[in-house]
Amino acid sequence: MDWLQIAINDKRIDFFDFHEEFNNPVFIAQGGFGAIYRATGKKRSTKQYALKYLSSLEYDPLGYDSLVNELRLLRQVDDEDFVARCYGVSRDPKTNSYILVLKYVEQGSLADYLKKNEGRLTWADRLRLAYQITEALDYIHDRCVIHRDLHSGNILINAAGRALITDFGLSRTATGKTSKLAVQGRVPYIPPERIASTMTKHDERGDVYSLGVIFWEISADGIHPFSDADYMTPFRICQGERENPIEGTPEEYVKLYTQCWDGDPVKRPKMAEILARLAAMMKVEVGQKVKDMEDELVLGDGLSSMGTPPEPADSASTAIRDVEHEGMGKDGDSELIRRGEPNNG
Structure with a gap:
């Protein structure tokens, strides 16, 4: 049996x-x-x-x-x-x-979600997705599980828009043995050290490489990395070839995913650092939204003096509070600090 x-x-x-x-x-x-x-x-x-x-x-x-x-x-x-x-x-x-x-997860895979929402996601939306995926990966690493097959098809989006990790068929515990079989998974997401040698252990740093590729994919509205791949693609990846940044991508975000997919595993950032840097980017995006809304309110006040009724102050305050609380977790704590980030506010 x-x-x-x-x-x-x-x-x-x-x-x-x-x-x-x-x-x-x-x-x-x-x-x-x-x-x-x-x-x-x-x-x-x-x-x-x-x-x-x-x-x-x-x-x-x-x-x-x-x-x-x-x-x-x-x-x-x-x-x-x-x-x-x-x-x-x-x-x-x-x-x-x-x-x-x-x-059953309602909105399907991250790949499908990005395609369906092509051109509609703000950078606040994209950073929130990147943060949630990183948070989920950090969670499984905390439980000594290495995914080993992380890609946009193995991340699902639920009805609330939250990213969940799935498909642990190739995963291993952090203390598990390294497979001697041929490399398994989708080539663009496989770390180059694993492509070069199946005897190289795929640890947390291998998952971080895959995470970097997913970050790029989020910036590219779901364009599949190395969509024109051929039999030479694995070799070129091992030689350092990567996708180019998408126009309009924030510089800090490009720096982050570039470091995540570094060819040297030692140079890839730790999960805590990735979460902290994404949190900082999210705060900048939310702060910019609040500023834009304040500018609109000032413009509205100017128009009101020419005969346009001003919005009630309570409505304006509520709108700004709504923006400031984007990304709230289920317990009411901001996702920017849920995983132990200091609250400097």
Whole structure:
């Protein structure tokens, strides 16, 4: 009996009977080890699930290993503010292969979200996304989990616009052994030291490299990095080739992602530094918004003297407070200081 069946029998993992639990699976995307579907619940019609199908275990033992690995690690990282929740497993009634039952995240992947909102996101929006992704990655690192396959398809955006990390199939604990298999993952996001040698351990600094590529992608409205990749792309990345900055990107943001994807892992910033620098950029963006609104109010006062009624002072104060409180967390604490950043205000 395999580990997964033992875990189900021991009630350590919840099992969902496919016929009793799910209605109308609809294909969403193709994952690394199988297809992903959306399904509604039979017992609660408003409940939606993401069903991650695994290829036949007989022909894809790596798929099974990935599933088991993901389930084990998801038990270590279970905060719904940072990670897409896993409910348990089911079995495909046709093939008997395992299915991972996950929370359905409404706005899809970061890649899809950026494409859908192309040209509409402000820099405050982009920095908030970058901060949330970094915060989620910091959370899993704090629990000694290295993702190892971080890219814009493995980050989901929920209904509230919050970024969550998913797909831990290739992840490892910080003390886990380095795989000797061929490099797995999407080439533009794989750190060059790992491309150069599969014996190089992918640690937190490897995830930081991937994070830098994602930061660039956020600035590029979801343009896929190295979209014209060919068989020489891995070699060029190892030689130091990177994407060029997108026009209009704040200089500090370019400096940050450039340091994150540095070819030397030692030179990449720590997670705490990345969070602090993003927080500082967010404060500048919010401060600029407040200034712009104040300028508009002054202009409004000038117009009122020519016969245009002024806005009530209470409404203006409320508008400015709304801007100042952008990025508030669920507990009412500003996301700029949630992860231990000093409150200098």
